[in-house]
Amino acid sequence: MTDIAQPRFQRPLKAPAENLGHVLRLGPERPLILDSGKQLTPFTTAYMTYGTLNAERSNAILVCHALSGDQFVASTHPMTGKPGWWDLYVGPGKPIDTDRFFVICPNVVGGCMGTTGPAEIDPATGEPYGLGFPLVTIRDMVRAQAMLLDSLGIDQLLCALGGSMGGMQVLQWAASFPNRVYSAMPIATAARHSAQNIAFHEVGRQAIMADPEWRAGDYALADTKPSKGLAVARMAAHITYLSEAALQRKFGRELHQREALSFGFDADFQIESYLRHQGMTFVDRFDANSYLYITRAMDYFDLAADYGGVLAEAFRGAKTRFCLVSFTSDWLFPTSENKRIAHALNAAGGNVSFVEIESDRGHDAFLLEEPELFDTIRGFLNAAALGKGVTRP
Amino acid sequence: MTDIAQPRFQRPLKAPAENLGHVLRLGPERPLILDSGKQLTPFTTAYMTYGTLNAERSNAILVCHALSGDQFVASTHPMTGKPGWWDLYVGPGKPIDTDRFFVICPNVVGGCMGTTGPAEIDPATGEPYGLGFPLVTIRDMVRAQAMLLDSLGIDQLLCALGGSMGGMQVLQWAASFPNRVYSAMPIATAARHSAQNIAFHEVGRQAIMADPEWRAGDYALADTKPSKGLAVARMAAHITYLSEAALQRKFGRELHQREALSFGFDADFQIESYLRHQGMTFVDRFDANSYLYITRAMDYFDLAADYGGVLAEAFRGAKTRFCLVSFTSDWLFPTSENKRIAHALNAAGGNVSFVEIESDRGHDAFLLEEPELFDTIRGFLNAAALGKGVTRP
Numbered sequence: 170m171t172d173i174a175q176p177r178f179q180r181p182l183k184a185p186a187e188n189l190g191h192v193l194r195l196g197p198e199r200p201l202i203l204d205s206g207k208q209l210t211p212f213t214t215a216y217m218t219y220g221t222l223n224a225e226r227s228n229a230i231l232v233c234h235a236l237s238g239d240q241f242v243a244s245t246h247p248m249t250g251k252p253g254w255w256d257l258y259v260g261p262g263k264p265i266d267t268d269r270f271f272v273i274c275p276n277v278v279g280g281c282m283g284t285t286g287p288a289e290i291d292p293a294t295g296e297p298y299g300l301g302f303p304l305v306t307i308r309d310m311v312r313a314q315a316m317l318l319d320s321l322g323i324d325q326l327l328c329a330l331g332g333s334m335g336g337m338q339v340l341q342w343a344a345s346f347p348n349r350v351y352s353a354m355p356i357a358t359a360a361r362h363s364a365q366n367i368a369f370h371e372v373g374r375q376a377i378m379a380d381p382e383w384r385a386g387d388y389a390l391a392d393t394k395p396s397k398g399l400a401v402a403r404m405a406a407h408i409t410y411l412s413e414a415a416l417q418r419k420f421g422r423e424l425h426q427r428e429a430l431s432f433g434f435d436a437d438f439q440i441e442s443y444l445r446h447q448g449m450t451f452v453d454r455f456d457a458n459s460y461l462y463i464t465r466a467m468d469y470f471d472l473a474a475d476y477g478g479v480l481a482e483a484f485r486g487a488k489t490r491f492c493l494v495s496f497t498s499d500w501l502f503p504t505s506e507n508k509r510i511a512h513a514l515n516a517a518g519g520n521v522s523f524v525e526i527e528s529d530r531g532h533d534a535f536l537l538e539e540p541e542l543f544d545t546i547r548g549f550l551n552a553a554a555l556g557k558g559v560t561r562p
Numbered sequence: 563m564t565d566i567a568q569p570r571f572q573r574p575l576k577a578p579a580e581n582l583g584h585v586l587r588l589g590p591e592r593p594l595i596l597d598s599g600k601q602l603t604p605f606t607t608a609y610m611t612y613g614t615l616n617a618e619r620s621n622a623i624l625v626c627h628a629l630s631g632d633q634f635v636a637s638t639h640p641m642t643g644k645p646g647w648w649d650l651y652v653g654p655g656k657p658i659d660t661d662r663f664f665v666i667c668p669n670v671v672g673g674c675m676g677t678t679g680p681a682e683i684d685p686a687t688g689e690p691y692g693l694g695f696p697l698v699t700i701r702d703m704v705r706a707q708a709m710l711l712d713s714l715g716i717d718q719l720l721c722a723l724g725g726s727m728g729g730m731q732v733l734q735w736a737a738s739f740p741n742r743v744y745s746a747m748p749i750a751t752a753a754r755h756s757a758q759n760i761a762f763h764e765v766g767r768q769a770i771m772a773d774p775e776w777r778a779g780d781y782a783l784a785d786t787k788p789s790k791g792l793a794v795a796r797m798a799a800h801i802t803y804l805s806e807a808a809l810q811r812k813f814g815r816e817l818h819q820r821e822a823l824s825f826g827f828d829a830d831f832q833i834e835s836y837l838r839h840q841g842m843t844f845v846d847r848f849d850a851n852s853y854l855y856i857t858r859a860m861d862y863f864d865l866a867a868d869y870g871g872v873l874a875e876a877f878r879g880a881k882t883r884f885c886l887v888s889f890t891s892d893w894l895f896p897t898s899e900n901k902r903i904a905h906a907l908n909a910a911g912g913n914v915s916f917v918e919i920e921s922d923r924g925h926d927a928f929l930l931e932e933p934e935l936f937d938t939i940r941g942f943l944n945a946a947a948l949g950k951g952v953t954r955p
Contacts, residue, residue, distance in 0.1 A: 205825040304825040364809035364833045365801065371834045372798045374827065375841070376769055379790035397772035405765045405798050408758065413893070416757040422864055430862060432598040432697040434767065434854065438861070440757045441764045448768070461827060468831070469823060471815055500806070500893075 188247035189283035190217040207303040215283025216275035220267035221562035232274040233331030233338035239282040242274040264546040278313045279305040281456035300386035311341045330354035332535035347487035352553040356494040357535045359506035361471040370464040373402030399457045400448030412498035412531030480513035491521040492549045501532040581640035582676035583610040600696040608676025609668035613660035614955035625667040626724030626731035632675040635667040657939040670703040674849035681849045693779035704734045723747035725928035740880035745946040749887040752899035754864040763857040766795030792850045793841030805891035805924030873906035884914040885942045894925040
């Protein structure tokens with residue numbers, strides 16, 4: 170029987186510190202104050218930048234990453250050696266053009282690539298936080314990013330953009346700091362996490378917590394990790410990132426490296442082999458406790474709830490230009506959720522355009538080569554740069 | 563932290579033999595010959611019957627159960643104390659009217675309610691089969707049911723009907739034994755398992771196998787069971803049985819027994835509490851190895867593959883009357899898969915009607931009170947009884 174989560178090679182989970190990109194360390198005078206009422210101090214943000222800030226500091230673009238993303242939006246991942254997760258979209262001459270724009274991509278609070286998260290050392294105990302880490306929210310992530318912009322001396326972003334949980338951060342940016350976001354592009358996202366999405370996250374969390382190697386979150390102390398549980402969580406989540414049609418087209422009932430069914434529990438079907446691979450490789454690069462915390466932050470996201478249940482109130486009076494993008498086959502963050510945001514923005518008298526892109530690739534379409542997404546991002550950023558009078562660096 | 567799969571009370575998994583209903587034991591002279599080439603002998607089928615067989619033996623209806631179902635279609639479950647899983651539909655004066663019809667519901671081969679399955683004793687070793695149990699297919703389930711009908715002296719069923727995996731068995735009945743099925747009603751099913759459905763099953767199997775208490779299938783020998791893994795498997799599957807709309811309507815983002823978010827990993831949301839309950843209660847009544855075997859049987863199901871890839875050939879020349887039923891919000895076995903069967907039956911010159919029922923309750927709609935399903939079953943069975951000239955018992 171193939172084991173889904175035996176690491177193929179031993180490697181410490183944490184990348185060497187020198188590979189994490191830039192690091193902002195804020196001391197006790199600048200704690201990150203959380204929605205839970207707790208504080209994180211000292212507080213560290215690991216981030217990457219691309220391109221050059223212009224003299225007016227007006228060409229900065231913030232890229233917000235999704236659940237399993239990180240700061241390596243357009244550079245080789247230090248642990249996997251793979252290209253950046255949005256390498257297709259960010260770089261010289263690409264839609265998010267680093268010849269013209271200064272791109273900032275921070276790892277979120279609660280993450281596991283250098284920003285303060287549950288795998289980091291709790292100064293109060295000298296041991297990894299584990300479940301002693303306070304719960305964080307999407308708003309906490311945005312608050313941490315605002316502190317990073319402060320330190321970089323950037324008052325207003327030309328644009329904040331991101332897909333999935335990245336899109337949630339973009340929406341929160343527009344609500345929390347409307348004057349700091351000239352334009353915003355939330356992609357394949359929602360202003361609240363649905364019951365079905367909470368349900369899938371809960372399955373993933375229970376899979377992790379059911380793994381005895383999780384050890385109530387203290388696995389680092391025992392020099393182990395809940396690999397099997399995290400692999401199962403990733404497998405379940407990965408199905409939701411694709412569409413039924415894409416799975417049928419890509420895999421159908423094709424067999425994996427065999428001529429006939431094995432009449433056993435090996436990965437007979439290509440889809441099984443593919444999913445097991447997704448689970449295994451995720452374990453090599455992601456921290457299980459971070460997965461718990463970040464899924465919880467998404468579950469808690471309900472932007473309207475902070476504004477008396479009226480989503481339009483989150484955007485009242487904002488001058489931010491919005492472009493919303495959804496994909497026809499995305500069943501995790503369907504067009505209907507994106508339309509809900511568009512309606513709220515219209516009700517608030519906002520400046521909003523909305524693009525639904527025809528694609529059968531499901532939620533993950535935003536990470537893939539989608540010509541209409543290329544054109545939409547390029548066109549929107551060009552118009553924003555023109556509107557804001559952005560000069561070349 | 564609430565633990566999802568701590569059994570709330572200790573109870574042996576296996577129900578007392580006297581509570582399993584009728585039992586057919588076939589000795590070495592009548593082994594069940596499997597698609598894998600292996601045999602099961604002795605072979606036992608546990609089944610329930612309702613109503614009375616008429617003098618002509620022409621009023622028999624076979625109800626085929628789904629993945630987690632059993633023979634207790636219309637009687638109290640001996641372990642949970644709950645009503646039969648299709649109690650709404652089967653009984654005196656109900657759509658499947660036991661005043662008129664003789665209803666047979668057997669537990670499938672590979673199951674865990676008395677029919678030979680992985681939890682039963684392997685006569686070759688004197689210990690539970692565990693993973694030594696041979697893989698079974700939907701066709702094996704049907705072959706076992708045909709042997710039961712032989713023993714009951716029933717040549718032809720008035721109707722074979724069932725939903726989900728039950729519908730797969732109904733389709734296989736019509737293909738394997740066309741002369742023994744006067745009419746057939748496959749509900750919310752497909753003639754092949756899709757890549758997405760195989761993917762969800764694989765997640766469930768990996769969750770079970772990742773549980774150290776699974777012990778490579780030999781948990782019974784250690785007097786334990788992989789409760790946490792099986793609970794996670796059930797939670798993931800349960801999401802697929804519902805619809806996004808039903809989850810939103812039923813649970814939305816409502817909190818569970820609290821006024822505010824806990825900023826922790828307790829079941830803050832009602833949907834979480836509901837899912838955990840589904841996982842926990844399933845573990846009390848279902849065997850983990852059976853779950854592996856039965857999901858595998860569904861994955862392997864591809865009726866056309868046995869007929870040169872042409873589904874119509876499976877039904878060529880059959881005189882069986884068909885009524886296919888699907889539900890609009892069923893994304894596990896969507897209408898498109900049911901239409902594919904209807905097209906094949908039309909191409910084969912079959913007698914087929916097709917009903918798509920408007921419902922937002924997802925796949926599980928077939929188990930619930932759906933007035934249009936009541937009317938459809940009642941009408942179809944009445945017409946079949948009239949056509950076959952069935953007398954009252």
